[in-house]
Amino acid sequence: MLKRKFLDTLVEWKNNHKTECLLVKGARQVGKTFIIREFGKQNYKNVIELNFFTNVEYREIFAGSLAPDVIYMQLSLRFKDIVFDKDTLLFLDEIQLCGQACNAL
Numbered sequence: 001m002l003k004r005k006f007l008d009t010l011v012e013w014k015n016n017h018k019t020e021c022l023l024v025k026g027a028r029q030v031g032k033t034f035i036i037r038e039f040g041k042q043n044y045k046n047v048i049e050l051n052f053f054t055n056v057e058y059r060e061i062f063a064g065s066l067a068p069d070v071i072y073m074q075l076s077l078r079f080k081d082i083v084f085d086k087d088t089l090l091f092l093d094e095i096q097l098c099g100q101a102c103n104a105l
Contacts, residue, residue, distance in 0.1 A: 003035065010039040018086070021105045023095075036091055045087040048079055052101070053094040062100035071104060 013022050024032050040047035050058040061074040072084065082088060095101050 003031075003038075006035050007039055007042075010035070011043060014043055023105075033093055036093075040089045040091060044089040046082045046084075047089045047091060048075070048082055049091045049093060050101075051093040052097040056097075059098045059100070062098055062104055066100065066104040 010022075013020075024036065026032055037047070037049070040049075050061070052058055058078075061071060061078070064070060064074075075090075076084065092098075092101055
């Protein structure tokens with residue numbers, strides 16, 4: 001029941017807040033990452049997950065300029081097989097570990 005309710009909330013965000021980022025906060029180990037992955041699989045053609053805990057090298061994407069076109073270029077270099085369009089979800093997991101990523105949003 002709770003899983004379904006949260007998925008519905010995410011779908012509502014996708015349909016009504018196309019230009020806004022979504023920040024999901026909550027206690028540790030309650031399934032936030034799991035539910036975002038499920039949401040991505042069900043609602044997007046492409047999902048790019050940057051986990052700043054397990055892949056510290058992703059922090060380099062945000063180390064320079066935080067201009068959107070520069071970040072886009074950095075992402076495009078690392079994820080060459082992904083088309084970045086409205087059907088792509090960019091999931092920044094453990095974003096609190098990359099202050100520059102937080103500032104970029």
